[in-house]
Amino acid sequence: MACEPQMDPGPLPTPAPGWGALPGVGPAWGQELHNGQVLTVLRTDNTCTPISFDLGAAEEQLQTWGVQVPADQYRSLAESALLEPQVRRYIIYNSRPMRLAFAVVFYVVVWANIYSTSQMFALGNHWVGVLLVTLAAVTLTLTLVLIFERHQRKANTNTDLRLAAANRALLRHRVLLGVTDSVEGCRSVIQLWFVYFDLENCVQFLSDHIQEMKTNQESLLRSRLSQLCVVMETGVSPVATETAEGPESLEEAPLLPSSPRPQERPLMQNELHQLVPEAEPEEMARQLLAVFGGYYIRLLVTSQLPPAVGTRHTDSPRTPCPCQLIEAHILGTGCCPFLAR
Template identity: 50%
Template structure:
C-alpha cells in the first residue's frame, strides 16, 4: 500500500504534529498526463487521537488536492469531515476500537487469565509442580489468541459510527473521483488516525452494480431486501409533552403527573441504509454507504486478494463493486483468494 512505503517526493512531518502526508502519486506526473489509477492512495492525513486538541490540517490538504487537479472549496467538505471524525464522542469511540486499545485489552486479559488459572491450581496439590505453570501459560495464550482474533474480525466489519458517518463527505468527493476512509495505526506508542484520500472512478462500478441489482430483483426481490435490511441504523425520537395539554383536557382525562412538569416520550426506529428504489438509485446508495468501509480496509491493507481484476489496475485487490457484491449482496460469485 502507498501509505506503508513512501516513494520519492514524499513529504513527512513530525509524528507528534497534527498532520502527516504520504503520496501515492507525484504532482509532476499529472503534468505529463499520467492519471492515477483506481485504488491509488493520493495522500493520507494523520492526527494524534490521544490528544483532543490536534486535528487534520484542512487548509494544507486543500492545497495538496489542487496539485492533483481537484479544485474544491474547503468550506464544501471541511465541516463534513470534522462532524464525521473530529467529534469528541466519535474520537473516543475510535480510540476504544483502535488497535492500541485492543492490544492493551489482550495484555490485561492474558495476565488476569494466567493469574486466575494459576491461583486456582494452587488450591490442589499438583498446583505446585513446574509443569503446571507451562500448562497455565499455554491455556492463557490460547484464550488470548481467541480474543485477539475476535477483535481483528470486528475491525474488518463496517462501523456505523465512523464509516457511515463519512458517507456525506464521500458523496461530495466521488464527483471528483476521490474516496475517503479513516483508520488508525500505532506510531511510537501513540494511536494515530489516518484519513486516506484514494483515487477511484466509480462509473464502471456504478453500472456493474446497477446491473447486478437488476438481476437480483428479477430473480428474488425478497431475498435481496432481506440482505439489505441487515444494514440499518437506530434513531431515537423524543416527543415533548406540552404543559397546556392537561389544562385543556377534562379532570377525568388529566395526567397523574403535576401540571408543572413536562413529560417526554421516546421511541426507537430502524432506518434502512439502502431503501427500496430503482436499481440505479440503490447502486448509488450502496457506493456512498460502503465507500469509507472499503477505503479503510484498503489503506490498512486488509482487503483480500482477487482471482480476476475488474475495475482496479496494477493491484490484486477487488474494486468497490466486487467488494459490495461479495460482502453485502452475497451474490455467490466469490472472486477472493483464500489466504
C-alpha cells in the same frame, strides 16, 4: 505540544501490491490517475482539543492532481462525522495499543483464575501443571486477539459508515474518503485518506446486479438491505407525544401524578435508520458505494482487502474494486470472487 493539523509530507505508503504510491516529491504533471491511487492524507492529533482537519491544504494538493474538490462541499460532513468527542474517544479506545493492553490484562486475569482453580483440585505446583495453565491462558488470549483482528476487517459503524454523507458528496469528483488511526509516541493520530476512484463502472455493475436481484432474488435482497441499519437518536416533540396519547390511554395512566419533566432535558428516542432504502437500482448502487466507500478505503490503505481472483475496475489483478467487495460481502451474492484467507 504542536496541535496543528498536518498533511502527510513524506512518501505515502503503497495501499496494496500493484498500486502506484505517491512519489515523495509530489505529483507529476500529466500523470494519469489510477483507481485506488492515494492523492493525499491529512493527519491530526486526536489528543488535542479542539481539533480540525486542514481541508484547505487537501484542496490545494488535490488541485495539483487536477482534481477540483471545493472543501466547503464536504467540510461539515467529514468533520461532524469524525471529530465529535464520542467518536474521538472511540478511536482512542479502539486503537491497536489499547487492544494489546486489554489482551495483556486478559491474559494475566485468565492465568490467575485457571491457576487458582487448579490449586482447588490439588494439582500442586508441579511445573507440568503450571505449563498447562500457561498454555490454556495463551490459547484463550490468542482467540481473543483473533476475534479483535476479525472485527477490524468488518465495516465499522463508528468510523467507516459515518463517512457515507461525505463520500456521497465526493462521488462525482472521483474521490473517496477513508479514515484510519495510528499511535505516535503517546499521541493518537487520526488519518483522513483521499483516494482517487472513478466509480461509474462500479455504479453500472451494481445497478445491473441489483436489478437482477430484484427480479430473481428479491427476498435475499430485502434480507440483506434490512441488515444495513443503524440506530439513531432523534428528538421527540412533547406536544406531539401528549396529543398521541389521547383519552384512550387514561386507563393506563398512573394514579399518582408524575413529577414535571425538567424543561432543559429534551425527549429522545432511538430509531432504526435504513442505510440503503428501496429506490431505483442506480440510486441504490450509488448509496451502497457511498455507505461502504469509507470501509473499502480503510481496507485498501491498510492492505486488508481480501485478494480477488481477477479484477473488474482496478489495475491490480488481485485487488478487488468496491463493487466486488459489496457484491460478495454486503449483498452476499458474489460467485467465488475472493480467495479464502
